Amino acid sequence: MRKQIAAANWKMNLTYQQAEELIDQILNADISLKAHQSAVFAVPFPYLIMAKSELADAKSYFVAAQNCYTKRSGAFTGEVSAEMLQSIGISYCVLGHSERREYFGEGNAMLAEKINICLSYNITPIFCCGEPLTIREAGTQNSYVEQQLKESLYHLSADQLKKIVIAYEPIWAIGTGKTATTEQAQEMHAHLRQVLSKQYGDVANEISILYGGSVKANNAKELFACPDVDGGLVGGASLIAADFIQIMRSLK
Numbered sequence: 475m476r477k478q479i480a481a482a483n484w485k486m487n488l489t490y491q492q493a494e495e496l497i498d499q500i501l502n503a504d505i506s507l508k509a510h511q512s513a514v515f516a517v518p519f520p521y522l523i524m525a526k527s528e529l530a531d532a533k534s535y536f537v538a539a540q541n542c543y544t545k546r547s548g549a550f551t552g553e554v555s556a557e558m559l560q561s562i563g564i565s566y567c568v569l570g571h572s573e574r575r576e577y578f579g580e581g582n583a584m585l586a587e588k589i590n591i592c593l594s595y596n597i598t599p600i601f602c603c604g605e606p607l608t609i610r611e612a613g614t615q616n617s618y619v620e621q622q623l624k625e626s627l628y629h630l631s632a633d634q635l636k637k638i639v640i641a642y643e644p645i646w647a648i649g650t651g652k653t654a655t656t657e658q659a660q661e662m663h664a665h666l667r668q669v670l671s672k673q674y675g676d677v678a679n680e681i682s683i684l685y686g687g688s689v690k691a692n693n694a695k696e697l698f699a700c701p702d703v704d705g706g707l708v709g710g711a712s713l714i715a716a717d718f719i720q721i722m723r724s725l726k
């Protein structure tokens with residue numbers, strides 16, 4: 475079975491004390507993930523080391539950065555490199571979140587570079603894609619998202635692609651409480667897998683594709699039950715211990 479992942483994206487939320495408390499609450503819950511399931515916590519940079527050390531003994535729990543820069547090192551004030559992340563044992567990095575694309579001008583070509591640098595430091599990119607409302611309303615979401623994959627991923631070898639996690643996050647569903655229906659999610663996830671299989675063959679069946687956009691404790695099970703949905707990337711509901719615990723328990 476493909477790896478099933480419940481990924482928390484805390485975005486720019488929580489103080490250090492709140493972050494510690496949230497992790498403690500999750501660690502104290504009896505969740506017992508199965509061998510093919512894992513939980514990933516994408517926390518703000520200042521909390522990475524704390525989260526990593528708190529989760530050190532928890533099997534199947536991983537810590538992710540929410541971004542990193544394209545370059546190895548140098549005079550890039552305010553940026554964080556993949557090498558730095560690797561040096562503190564971080565194994566995942568969210569890349570291309572729609573908020574990064576919209577507010578920080580990240581485009582598909584820059585994301586291709588970020589993917590490369592993460593892979594070169596053995597960090598698994600969680601590559602986000604997804605269409606805005608206007609594209610969904612025009613009915614052209616399939617080709618829009620396909621283009622995002624093409625421009626950021628298609629330079630990779632099949633072996634490299636295997637190391638990527640994809641998160642489909644329709645922008646109109648992010649933070650709006652307007653979740654995609656299970657039909658919409660399944661349809662897009664199947665499309666993405668089909669597109670990848672055209673390019674890469676059977677490897678496409680090994681790639682975990684997460685759904686993101688108003689995943690909540692009360693809809694996660696239904697979404698994750700879709701055959702091509704391999705878990706979720708969760709914003710708001712990942713800030714509430716009881717909700718995220720429920721979401722982790724909803725993995726198939």
Ligand code: 13P
Nearest residue numbers: 483648649687688709710
């Ligand atoms: P919400 O779960 O708050 O809609 O956010 C989704 C998201 O952007 C996760 O990366």
